[in-house]
Amino acid sequence: MILHQCKVKNSDYKAQFFRAVEAIPAKIFQELHCTDNLYFNPKYLISLAENHPNIDFWYVILYDVHDSPIAFATIQIVDFFLENVQNDLKGIAEKIQKIGRRLGLITNRKPFKILTCGNTFVSGEHGIFIKSNQNKQQVIKELAKSVVQLVNDEKQFSYKISGFMLKDFIHESLFVSDELLEYNYHSFNVEPNMLMQIDKDWHNFSDYLGAMKTKFRVKAKKAMELSFPLDIVEIDESNLQKYLPEMEVLYKSVSSKAEFNLGSFNLESYGDLKKNLGENYLIKGYVLNGRLVGFLSAMINEANLDAHFVGIDYEYNREYAVYQRMLYDYIQIAIENKLKQINFGRTASEIKSSVGAEPQNLTIYFRHKNHIPNKILRFFINKIQPTPFSQKFPFKVKTLVAQN
Template sequence: MKSIEKNHPEIGFFYIILIDKNSKPAAFASIQIVDFYFETVQNELKSQVQKLRNFGEKLHLFPKKKPLKLLICGNTFVSGEHGIFMEQHQDKKISIKKITKAILRYVNDNKNLTIDAFLLKDFTNESLFIADELKDYNYHPFSIEPNMVLNVDENWTNLADYLASMKTKFRVKAKKALQLSSELVIKDVTQENIEDQLPEMAALYKKVATKASFNLANFNLATYRDLKKSFGDAYVLKTYWLQNKIVGFMSGILHKNSLDAHFVGIDYELNRTYAIYQRMLYDYIDIAIEKKVKTINFGRTASEIKSSVGATPQDLTVYLRHKKSITNRILKLFLQRVQPTAFQQKFPFKNETNLHEK
């Protein structure tokens, strides 16, 4: 988080620590304050959000032609439960209520701080019995696009084992992607060579970011300098080259028993011809097998292609409330209509069964 904070001065950061009766830390919450622009919403949500915005502006419920000042508990740039951490022995329902009260107290005590809405993200199904305590504070839950997770088979010793575990048509597809991408030259990004590559990487990231349904904030790739310095080989950063030009990059972090995929950049004009993105997915898998991790968290977006390499959806829920009570009631009606983008789940492994197949 220090790396993100250092390279994103446009975002406000603060942290909440709960202390137990022995003056020891009992829970921790990471908070960011961002300017959310309605214009960043794309695809199927765009028309719905625009209607909500127009309606809210007419009633003076939303700031006119201004961004929404959004307080986020969680990591603005990464999917998953990265916002609240609690000691195992704590009553988690009580702790989340205390954190919620502390957030409100912080906002109310800082008169120069104007917050329009509060967002707590991203809770898995296993955590909803705790997170649902937020409803008592007028937070509204809604589902977002799932985190796509691949469970790495302990019997896979290399990528060939992974391919052998697939059904024929998916194995053929994978081999074709590997063949199409064989002309790509893949290089590790290091502290010594990162400066030369960052400008082209940033341009490729921008192409991907503009295709997303929405972005809470824009990631500054200069953050990679600090991440590589802090985590070394545990932070995966590779560039993909074609004829001495960068046409893609991938990033991620190895943490305990998982590989968390982070941002990628892609030259879309060359993507189909050279299967750049598919190659990245197989490279993530190859790295996970080599490092003997148990899971790969591929994150949101591109769910269908991620499912074609073996990832399955992990449902995520966020909780949102507007500071104004009237707006918050209207927001609840809007959120009831918000659903994750539907996609066709693939079942690429021999030991999987698609219940919808006959």
């Protein structure tokens, strides 16, 4: 069922909006050739939507002048409270609140409704799929225009949309996404995405250790020794409910430290992700004397390993090197599965760089729906900067041998 369809204004393009992935004809996915990338696979998208009833999920199909599908975008409408902004961004959020209340633009009673084009739960360009051989600048512009048209047709929503956000564009895409600046969007960077290339000559974890400088190799071996008392268990559909209460506590202890959270991930999603994606979705638990003190989750997506959410009991983290062990386990998983790259995500940039990851800057575009608050936001958004960190270089002079 198509809930909304529109011809993009001043354009020959057409957009269709769906409220459920299941409503999108399979033929469209076949024509787009997008499902090999699991972020655009119905099995993954259904797992998220079914477990987050507090988020409105929409899906956009853009058609060209020949009525052929050329792009697919995922949309989530989330509640956002400025009070939830933490750390270095907290001061900026408080100033926005102060001015917004003075002008009557912000109240304490209602959250902002943010329409996000992108993946709320994962760092990277996982929200917009554009078919090959397309004019990406034009497609991004048409998608942005069609979303504004949807929101302006207010009968589609029982609430007011406060702002639009498109995330996360890598540096190489900025010549495309900067088209949005012409439509009164503001751009800013948050914490970088930490990426690590897997050398094609690494056949096991020992090969990885052998590529490291002595200082970092000693550090890795020390972490493995400290974490030796931990029992590592595979978590799947059979034992998820057993560990879930502890996992939720550990997840919240980590997520509460993040500067910028658009939404809280429902860990019940893990059951559907394991069921729908099978061996491509991994969850490991770290148990100390019968108590869960950490967990990691990850998705094998084509040739990449994408680190998803983790949970840590910080009381035991230093003594047993829980988080360091997780990072090394991610690396071991990638090597064993002959993958090319690990996407470690945001946060904890320095420790991730110490195991071999390098920063990838990501740009977010945001605009308030209304003109006056959008002009006010510009001055504050320009002040948002990623937290600086000391980049480590753990490998010997030899350049990593990239995989084909």
